[in-house]
Amino acid sequence: MCQNVDCTSCVPCAPPPPTTIPLSPPTLTCGAGNGANVSVNVTWSGSSDAWIQVKSKKTTSAEQWEYNDWASGNSKSLDILGDRRIFARISYTGNPGDWSAWTDGGLICMSYYGKVFIDKNKNGRFDIGEPCYSGMVPIQIGTHVINFESTSLCNQYQYVLTDSSPTTREVKINYIPPDYTFTGYSGHDGATPISGNTTAVSVSDAEVDFGYGEPTPTPTIMCTVSLNSPASGCYASEPDLSATYGPGDAQVQFAVDENIGFPSPWRCNSGYGGSPYDLSLNCPLTTDDYYWSARAASPTDSCTESDLASPYIFSIDKTPPPVQGFGSGLTCNVVSDTITFNWANVADTGCFKDEGDVNYLFNLDGVDKTGWGTSISYQVTSATMGHTYKGKVKSKDFGNNDGGFGSEIGCIYCVTPATITGLTTSDGDTCTNSINRTYLWDVDSTSLGYQFQLKIRPDGGNVDGSDDIWCKNQSISGSGNNSIVISTCDNTIPEGTFGTIMWSVAPKYGECGDGSYTQNSVVISFDQAPPAIPGNREITTTIDALCPGKRYVSYSWQELVSDVGCGGLNPTPYWGQISQIDTFSSVCEGSPNTWVFPTSIAAPTSYPEGDIYTHVQSRDIFDNQSGFSTPAEHIIIPTPTLYPTIHVEGSYKEDTGGATCSTMTLVNPPSLNLAFTLPSGATYDCINDVNSYACNITFNNQSVNGTCLTASQDITLNANFSGYTSIDWKTANTCPGGQNNTVAVNLSSPATISRDLFFIYGDQGWIKTKDSSVTSKTSGRNNIIPNAVEKYDVSDDTGEKSVIIGNSGVLLHNGLYIGASVAPNTGYSPTGWYPSGGATYVYAPSFTSSKLSAYVKSRKEYKTITDMNSIIKDGVYLYQGDLAINSSSLTYNVVLIVNGTVTIDTVDSNPGTFDTGKSVAILANTIQFNDVVTKANGIFVGDTILVGTTVNQGLKIKGNLINLSTNFNNQRRWSNASKPSIFIVFDMNKYMDLLPYLSTSAYDWKKLQ
Incomplete structure (x- = not known):
């Protein structure tokens, strides 16, 4: 970019004109291919800077420009479309008449396979350059194909030009690069380029003429150009240049310079092209007056390049008015709460100074306030105290040249600082363990806010505050916000801290600064220290x-x-x-x-x-x-001392309810079940034989979790023996005596406990027979015979301890149990007949009321009666319904069959006894003896027999008692169970007296009477 014509202060200008005109055209060489394009190098000698024109042409197509501009460094590399003929020329001035000739013959650069040089005489050489190729590689030019192959050495090539027609015609051209020395090639010295080793063929010009002749001659028609605009004027930037030019494909080039003579090189030029918008000057213009002109030329030489047209003049003004700022024209002053900014009018220096006044724009705190205008002041009213207002200004000329804002100037409105009063807290506590509360103070309406500080000074802390715990240092906006709620400390308060809370407030005036701090006057003690751990534990x-x-x-x-x-x-x-x-x-x-x-x-x-x-x-x-x-x-x-073992022992006694108890001997002692009710933690172990028992009881007061066992404990007996109501201890350890199964012991000093076991017979009776066999079906209690037996009476009972006494038969004890230990306490009978080995005897009685009734009705003479007065002689009688009889009801030997219940009673003349003086057999569904009946003579056969219920009265049967149902419930009792409660004396005479009516004198007994 140049600033003046003589280049005393410029960045690269066009070179000065050479002293000689170039005599020879530049040299063209081909470079590497790039897709469809190929690299072309243009080199020249002489001046290092030159104007280069390069154009290309296909055989039948029009020429086209590839380059038309200045170049430096004695070479220029272009990237153009391949497979075209290329021409070039140079000029050191760019003026018509200063050009060299066009390159003779031109150059074809192949875009894919290297370089081909062909001169205008059709002599040529082909060079594909590096790298070495192996095999045939085709290049097509028009309708012809060049096939080339390498020999055994790189850069030695044999080329074959082959027509695409069926008939092969070829031209062989061998070439050795000049910088490669090769020997041994047949018929060639290996150094001189070969151009004549050719087999000529006759082909038409259309097929072989590649069109590489001389360039088109320069025409003699002059190109024309005339200037349009601008003819004059003042501009803030480079104006668009417009011109009219021709003829045909002529193009225009603009020239600009400060001098009307346009000395070479010009200040700026645009190069050739269309007008005006696709052209641009090759240097920018500064504030100054400029001449401009234009010339025309044809890229195809269809017309001769014209001279420059008569120039026009225009002015450029890119210089803004002077900038004002702090210390250079911009000032401010403060009166109370009003701030005024002032600046001066300035004069423009460019061509726009005659077009209009300088305008100004004022900006306050980053915001444009005035817009563009001629005002030279701005005022702020009701300014905020403590705020610095920052102003700046910029100016522009009529052409909108704007120099930007100048430096800022700041003004601030301040008041006299106040002292904060009325410091207090929401709860008024003077001792606390937390800073969590509201802190309040009086309002300072002139301030912009407050700075609040709170810290804890540990007890015994340094006066200089070096070990204070800072909890809050907070800025508060707004003068009306005269309180703050503090909930937590910004720093960790060490565990166990106690001391004093110190807080203060200072007013804030923005950029005017802060007032002084006011410290709280009421001392607030802080306590997060725990008490000591109690001592003397x-x-x-x-x-x-x-x-x-x-x-x-x-x-x-x-x-x-x-x-x-x-x-x-x-x-x-x-x-x-x-x-x-x-x-x-x-x-x-x-x-x-x-x-x-x-x-x-x-x-x-x-x-x-x-x-x-x-x-x-x-x-x-x-x-x-x-x-x-x-x-x-x-x-x-500590573990307690173990209690001593308690020893309990005694013999066996039987209590049947009499005045004394008899000594008892057990045949099978293990059948005696001894148990004790003891407190938790106590255990026992017992040994018993036929005469006595002994038990050791241990009280373990060392068990897990310490079983609570005091020295005073009770031992309660829980014993049983088959058939006996209970096994008890007695208060006086003798009979009579009340039951007392609990004994108190002192575990601290225990003594042996002597307690006999009393086998309590209970209040149930037992059955004894004489001169009979027994088949028993009992229910309830077993038929246990007491240890000490008393006679039922002196007339029939011998006092023998057997179920059957006298002239006894067999004891068929299906369902009858006479005690766990039979001998020596109890015998079955004098003969001792009973099924052994657990044999089961199935009793199938035939002497039943139903069977006898059926038999009598079919075989015997009988009479059905409705009352007892109908019995007038010995015989068989049938009564339908329930019947109550006593001794006076029957005065004959009779068999009475009753389909119902017969109740046996007595008469006042013979209380307690049922005895008709005759032989009587009563067969009924149910036979019931009243409780007052103590003795009954007769044969009593019933499906169910009820003997009555007594507490101290037995029942004696003289004859026989046959209960046919499954169960027989003996509810007769003596207060002393030593005597049987039912005593049956078998009387054969009664059977003999009634034999004619029964039709048989023998029944299902094993021993005849």
Whole structure:
């Protein structure tokens, strides 16, 4: 870019004109291909700077420009479409008449396969350059194909030009690069380029003429040009240049210079092209006056390049008016709350100074305030106190040349600082453990806000505040915001801190600065320090009187006198814990597990042997806690001494309800089941033989979790023996005596306990027979014969201990059990006949009321009666329905069959006895003896027989008693069970008397009477 014509101050200008005109055209060489394009190098000698014109042409197509401009450095590289003939010329001035000739013959550069040089005489050489190729590689030019192949060495090539027609015609051309020395090639010296080793063929010009002749001659028609605009004027930037030019394909070139003569080189030029918008000058224009002109030329030489047209003149003004700023024209002043900014009028220096006045734009705090105009001041009213207003101004001329803003100037409105008063807090506390509260002060309406500061000075802290704990340093906007709520400290308050809260407030006036701080006058003490851990801690244990193996635990400590901080002790300042676990994951049941006031705690439950751990902590009124004492206190509750073994022994006695008890001997002692009801933790072990028993009872007061066993304990007997109501101890250990199955013992000094076992026969009776066999189907109690037997009466009973006495038959005891141990206490009968080996006897009675009734009706003479007065002689009688009879009802030997219930009663003349004086057999569905009947003579056969219910009266049957149902319930009782409650004396005579009516004298007995 040049600033003047003589180039005394410029950046590269066009070179000065050479002293000689170039005599020879430039040299063209081909470079590497690039797709369809190929690189072409233009080189020249002489001046290093030259104007280069390059054009190309196909055989039948029009020429086209490839380059038309200045170039420097003696060479120019172009990238153009390949497979075209290329021409070039140069000029050192660019003026018509200063050009060299066009390159002779031109050059064809192949875009894909290297370079081909052909001269105008059709002599040529072909060179594909590096790298070496192997095999045939085709290049097509028009309708012809060049096939080339390498020899055994690189850069030695044989080319074959082949027509595409079926007939082969070829021209062989061999070439050795000049810089490669080759020997041994047949018929050639290896150095001189070969151009004549050719086999000529006759082809038409259309096929072989590549059109590479001389360039088109320069025409003699002159190109024309005339200037349009601008003819004059002042411009802020380069104006568009417009001209009219011709003829044909002529193009225009613009020239601009400060001098009307356009000395070469010109100030600026545009190069050739269309007008005006596709052209641009090759240098920018500065503020000045300029001449401009244009000339025309044809890229195809269809017309001769014209001279420059008569020039026009225009002016350029790119210089803005002077800039004003701080210290250079821009000022401000402050009066109360009004701020005024002023600046001066300035004069323009360019060509626009005659077009109009300079305009100004004022900006305040980054915002344009005035818009463009001629005003030279701006005023701020009601300015905000403490705010710096920053102003700046810029100016522009009529051509909108704007020099930008000048430097800023700042003005500020300030007031006299005030002192803050009325510092207080929302709760007014003078002792606290938290900064969480509202802090208040009086309003300073002149301020913009406040700066609040709060810190804690630890007790004993340095006066200079070096160890203060800063909690808040906060700016507050707005004069009306005269309070702040502080909930947390910005810094960590170390655990256990106590001291003084110090806070202060200062007014803020923005950029005018802050006022002085006012410190709080009321002292607020801060307390996050816990009390000390109580001392003199002690565990105490006492024996549990109700459970000597355990102990009660209590824990005490020394009362604290005062707190460390200002808060004082809490009303419930202590928390102690008693536990069996050293981690205190659980505490002893019932012991306090919270804050308490007393200096001791106790566990209401006593504890067995094992570990006990305790610890305690304290707190103040702010719940600052000391933490539990460590290590925890620890004691071990000792294991109690084991109680001695209790020995219980005694013999066997039977109690049948009489005045005395008889000694009892057991045949099978293991059948005696001895058990005791004992407290938890007690066990027993018993041994019993035929005459006595002995038991050892152990009370284990050392079991897990300490079974509570006091020295005073009760031992309760629980024994049983088959058939007996109960096995008891008695109060006086003799008969008579009340049941007393519980004995109190003193485990501290026990003595052997002598207690006989009394086998209680109970209130149930038993059955005894004489001169009979027995088949029994019983229910309820087994037929146990007591150990000491008494006679039922002196007339029939011998007092023998057997089920059957006298002239006995067999005892068929299906369903009859006479005791767990038969001998020596009980015998079956004098003969001892009974099924052995557990054999089962199935009793199938045929002498039943239903069978006899059926038999009599079919075989015997009988009479059906409706009342007892109808019996007037011996015989068989049938009565339908229930019937009540006594001794006076029957006066004959009769067999009475009743389809119903017969009730046996007595008469006043013979109380308690049913005896008609005759032989009577009564067969009924049910036979019921009244309770007052003590003796009955007769044969009584019933499906169900009810003997009555008594508490001290037995029943004697003289004859026989046959109960046919499955169950026989003996409800007869004596107060002394030594006598049988039912005594059956078999009387054969009654059967013999009634034999004619029964039709048989023998039944299902095993022994005839």
